[in-house]
Amino acid sequence: MEPIILASGSLRRQEFFRLLGLPFSIMPPLIDETIVQGVEPRKMAENFAARKVKKVVELMKGRIPAWVCGADTIISVDGDIYGKPKDREDAGAMLSRLQGREHEVITAVALKNREGVIDCRSVISSVSFARLSEQEIEWYLNTGEWQGVAGSYKIQGLASCYITGIKGSPSAVVGLPMNEFYVMLRDNGYPYGG
Numbered sequence: 333m334e335p336i337i338l339a340s341g342s343l344r345r346q347e348f349f350r351l352l353g354l355p356f357s358i359m360p361p362l363i364d365e366t367i368v369q370g371v372e373p374r375k376m377a378e379n380f381a382a383r384k385v386k387k388v389v390e391l392m393k394g395r396i397p398a399w400v401c402g403a404d405t406i407i408s409v410d411g412d413i414y415g416k417p418k419d420r421e422d423a424g425a426m427l428s429r430l431q432g433r434e435h436e437v438i439t440a441v442a443l444k445n446r447e448g449v450i451d452c453r454s455v456i457s458s459v460s461f462a463r464l465s466e467q468e469i470e471w472y473l474n475t476g477e478w479q480g481v482a483g484s485y486k487i488q489g490l491a492s493c494y495i496t497g498i499k500g501s502p503s504a505v506v507g508l509p510m511n512e513f514y515v516m517l518r519d520n521g522y523p524y525g526g
Contacts (some may be wrong), residue, residue: 457500
């Protein structure tokens with residue numbers, strides 16, 4: 333199989349690539365991921381994912397790889413968009429906002445194929461949180477698990493204690509919609525299994 337550059341430092345996305353048996357290298361690009369309220373959440377996630385791919389291509393300076401994949405996950409509740417928390421206080425505010433309600437998790441994946449075309453797709457899933465006391469939020473914040481993840485929680489970690497339901501793709505909530513990503517590889521002519 334042909335190597336793919338993963339434009340992400342996410343350990344969860346790396347785990348998914350390993351699970352699929354994809355040969356890959358990691359090149360996390362630094363892009364401005366400032367959340368802009370009022371923009372459609374799906375468009376924002378897709379924009380971030382595509383910009384990560386474009387940044388890696390730019391950093392390669394003429395040694396353009398055949399395949400580059402970038403992804404981004406954001407949270408939306410009542411029209412407000414949340415990315416990764418800036419600090420513990422920001423994480424606590426996010427968790428307070430999410431607790432006791434349902435919110436959307438939007439994960440976008442961008443793939444640059446052999447022809448240089450960037451295909452970008454996104455998946456929206458719904459996650460329901462249990463009601464949390466201030467003590468439960470403080471306990472979770474003390475774990476540090478909230479750091480570096482959209483919405484300040486990891487569904488595949490201790491936060492799973494607080495999740496009452498998921499509608500959609502569980503793997504997308506973690507960071508990579510596996511079915512959609514597989515279909516994207518196939519649609520773009522990636523020689524999967526070859």
